[in-house]
Amino acid sequence: MxxxxxxxxxxxxxxxxxxxxxxxxxxxxxxxxxxxxxxxxxxxxxxxxxxxxxxxxxxxxxxxxxxxxxxxxxxxxxxxxxxxxxxxxxxxxxxxxxxxxxxxxxxxxxxxxxxxxxxxxxxxxxxKEMRGSLPPLGTDISAKGDLLEERVIIWDPFILNKLNKSWWFGRLTDEGRRLQLSFVESAYLIEHGSIEVLDGDGNVLSLERFIEVASAIESNFYRKYIIYRDLRDKGMVVKTGFKFGSHFRVYEEMPSESVFHSRYLVHLLTDDHTARLPEISRAVRLAHGVKKEMVFAVVDESEAVQYVEISWVRL
Amino acid sequence: MxxxxxxxxxxxxxxxxxxxxxxxxxxxxxxxxxxxxxxxxxxxxxxxxxxxxxxxxxxxxxxxxxxxxxxxxxxxxxxxxxxxxxxxxxxxxxxxxxxxxxxxxxxxxxxxxxxxxxxxxxxxxxxKEMRGSLPPLGTDISAKGDLLEERVIIWDPFILNKLNKSWWFGRLTDEGRRLQLSFVESAYLIEHGSIEVLDGDGNVLSLERFIEVASAIESNFYRKYIIYRDLRDKGMVVKTGFKFGSHFRVYEEMPSESVFHSRYLVHLLTDDHTARLPEISRAVRLAHGVKKEMVFAVVDESEAVQYVEISWVRL
Structure with missing residues (x-):
């Protein structure tokens, strides 16, 4: 050699x-x-x-x-x-x-x-095998939501509490009287038949139409949604990772007093075919600094998601 | 309202x-x-x-x-x-x-x-006004370097020591007998007439030709080089920020026993016209975690560089 x-x-x-x-x-x-x-x-x-x-x-x-x-x-x-x-x-x-x-x-x-x-x-x-402990969505959930510009608002007090307390969907505002759902959360709940989303004219948006609307605001929306759905279907709590510069922060169970921090950051490699190493380096460094595991998600043509954990090692 | x-x-x-x-x-x-x-x-x-x-x-x-x-x-x-x-x-x-x-x-x-x-x-x-305390490059520096694939090697023992010890150019290997220069460092030294770089056939590469070669390996090379040159011309020590996920880490003076860490991370906003906020969030978060100031560099059409510091604040 x-x-x-x-x-x-x-x-x-x-x-x-x-x-x-x-x-x-x-x-x-x-x-x-x-x-x-x-x-x-x-x-x-x-x-x-x-x-x-x-x-x-x-x-x-x-x-x-x-x-x-x-x-x-x-x-x-x-x-x-x-x-x-x-x-x-x-x-x-x-x-x-x-x-x-x-x-x-x-x-x-x-x-x-x-x-x-x-x-x-x-x-x-x-x-990385991703797996969480949350129960599947109940079939008894049914509510209407309003599409504002970048969010969906749920007003039904019983449903909004259930969605937020049992699965940590959305964010409560106005002292718990309103639930703001993000686009990925809304799409997931539409796909499961748990909510109907109305546009400004009061028309119900189909899942397909909702995905079109969301994709117009966020070009990467659909692939992000595939990952969101996959992790939620696996029983995990999935919230935005914006503050950590990743697409999602992910919990294996509902956070409690004793387990409050998310374990994973999950990032979709955004370019269709290639990943840039400085982007990977930055994500791994950041995750290391906040004591989380950095997981990259790769979506293939059949929409299957593979999770790859990358971590710093000292040889 | x-x-x-x-x-x-x-x-x-x-x-x-x-x-x-x-x-x-x-x-x-x-x-x-x-x-x-x-x-x-x-x-x-x-x-x-x-x-x-x-x-x-x-x-x-x-x-x-x-x-x-x-x-x-x-x-x-x-x-x-x-x-x-x-x-x-x-x-x-x-x-x-x-x-x-x-x-x-x-x-x-x-x-x-x-x-x-x-x-x-x-x-x-x-x-952000960027300013450092290093003296300008001496006019007495003149050496030849070999272009390998992604680096330039300087073999002259006197020059390589001077470049490394006085301005922290390159990286010494093989117990100080060889100096590896990165592409931005090499371009800077070529432009200042301090080194001549030879390709595999022994031909001297002009600055223009060297930039072509480097740009073929790294598409963003030229704009990165403009920033590198500007910061070096301002008397700063500029090294790669790869481990921090930024283009450069920057020192105001030669690191010493007492001042060892770089003060700034400098990142070129890579898209020509737009910046994505998750990218900015990630960089600011990372810089905060390692106690550095995050500075974004914007290059305009006349190749002037503007430095914008972005930091987290609690309102």
Whole structure:
């Protein structure tokens, strides 16, 4: 492996020749970079992991890494590592595929992200099963709501209390006399037949029409709604994550005096096909700072949602 | 002002009639929302500010707000407030214009951002003068560098030490025998005649050609470089902000034992004409968590850079 050759050359432990000519490190780096795509990034990561006291080998992604103190041949590798540049957008289907590979090999999956100055951040990438403990929506709920510009207002005092207290839908205002529902909440309740939403002229909006109205205000609305619905159907409490810069903050149960903070931040990767690593870095950093788990949601063409947890790790 | 009318109606302090018919709150909200663009958002913010014990009036943006305990007519207003929806992208020239208005009126400028659930976050928006204490680049610096894929390597031991120790350019590797420069750093040093960068065939790259190469790897490169150059020209140390999810972290002087942390995070608003509020919220939240000031950079057509500091405030 050329990364290993460069590492040993840099330490003066080997000499390298190309067509009889001895190569210094400068010549070696130029030639290796022109031969191997991504050599520069791979070399930086290789050196960094070796310097931390691990052995590594070429692997199915970029490298496989052995536990500290274990040499290749003496035992099993523990991680598989993909090397990424901060600047290159990645196809959002890649983490899902890498997770499958790691699972089949029974290894942990790490992404080594090299920033523009050559610093490396390691992220662990895992599939996340999302599951909460809330009961399904009751079939006895039926209310009318008014569509204002960006929200739906429910006025029925019995229903609004039930929706808010049992499932934490919406936000009570005016001392509990009014419930403001967000668009995703409204769409969910329309789809479940729990509310009818009236426009300014008193006409009932179908789910399809409601989604059109919401999508005109928020271009990403439908894909956000798919995630909202999926998490709610799984029994979770899903509220806006705006204050944390994510689409949603998510609770496994109704918050109580003892468990008040949401456990997850869930973010839809917004571009259709690619994710930008600075966006991921920022979200993971922020979630870490507020002690939540950062979960990215990827929606495929059949509207199935996959959840990928990404967290900082120290190698 | 209809917001005030709604507020008093909700509290039962007035009755409202439209064509002889008394309006309940539900009817009032429907009619006001159809009459006034953004009424719903303005009403939420109006109520929130009144509930916090401030008086407010319609103003040049959305509202002007009086200091606590001061009524309109008794004294001067303190803030001017623009009401924004989390979901609507804003034109990136707007903060600059609002800052001018606030400065002329000698008021503080606040943005009230309403999220999809009706919660409101207040941000203070200020112009920021960026200034550091580093000396300009010496004219005695002249070295050659190799362009690898995403970095430039300097091998001259005297120059690399000077660049790194006096201005904190690049990153030393291999026990100080090599200096890795990022693309923005390399472009800056090329433009100042301090280095010549050679491609794999040994040809010197002009600044223009170097920018082309860098832009092929990072589409936003040129505008990022304009900001980098501007901050460096102002005597600041500018390093990548990748770990903080921003373009740059910025120091007013060379970090020392006593002053080690960067004071600012600087982020280029990436879309050409609009900024998305969730992106701003996320950056401000993150900067707050790491005790840095969040500064957004806006580049105009003449390549002038304006710096806008946005910070969380509690009203």
């Amino acid at each position: 050329l990364e290993e050759a460069g590492y040993l050359l840099e330490r003066g432990r080997i000499a390298l020749y190309d067509g009889g000519e001895e190569l210094n490190l400068r010549e070696f780096l130029k030639r290796a970079s022109s031969l191997i795509p991504n050599f520069e990034l791979r070399f930086l990561v290789y050196k960094n992991i070796r310097d931390r006291g691990y052995q590594l080998k070429a692997g199915i992604l970029d490298f496989r890494v052995y536990p500290r103190g274990i040499k290749p041949g003496e035992g099993e590798s523990k991680y598989i590592i993909r090397v990424l540049s901060e600047r290159e957008p990645i196809d959002i289907t890649i983490p899902g595929k890498d997770i499958l590979i790691a699972r089949n090999l029974k290894k942990r999956l790490l992404y080594a992200v090299v920033d523009e100055e050559g610093d490396i951040t390691y992220y662990e990438v895992k599939q | 209809l917001e005030e009318a709604g507020y008093l109606l909700e509290r039962g302090r007035i009755a409202l009639y439209d064509g002889g018919e008394e309006l309940n709150l539900r009817e009032f909200l429907k009619r006001a929302s159809s009459l006034i663009p953004n009424f719903e958002l303005r009403f939420l913010v109006y109520k929130n500010i009144r509930d916090r014990g401030y008086q407010l009036k319609a103003g040049i943006l959305d509202f002007r707000v009086y200091p606590r305990g001061i009524k309109p007519g008794e004294g001067e207003s303190k803030y001017i407030i623009r009401v924004l929806s989390e979901r609507e992208p804003i034109d990136i020239t707007i903060p600059g214009k609002d800052i001018l208005i606030a400065r002329n009126l000698k008021k503080r400028l606040l943005y009230a951002v309403v999220d999809e659930e009706g919660d409101i976050t207040y941000y203070e928006v200020k112009q």
